[in-house]
Amino acid sequence: MNFYSIRDLRTESKTIWKSLASGNEIVITNNGKPSALMIDIPEGSFDDVVQAVRQAKAMIALNNMRKKAAAAGFMTDEEIEAEIQAARNGG
16 A cells, blocks of 8 residues: 655655555545545456445445444443334324
8 A cells, every 4th residue: 555645645656556556555645644545456357346436435334333323322222212213103
């Protein structure tokens, strides 16, 4: 995995494209922090790659929600039922 800044993306684009073509993953940084990930997409697999990336993002979001829920404390079965009933009753 290679790291390049946004400035590098403009000034060293040829090097970056060669690195991608070699199968390397590229991380683009903004102010020293990872901001984007570039990967090579094999010919004919665009839809599969997009689906895999979306699934990965969904799993990350789900894991973050689970962590927040655990930190806030879990609801009891009675509290869950009360929330469902309140939603069904419109409020």
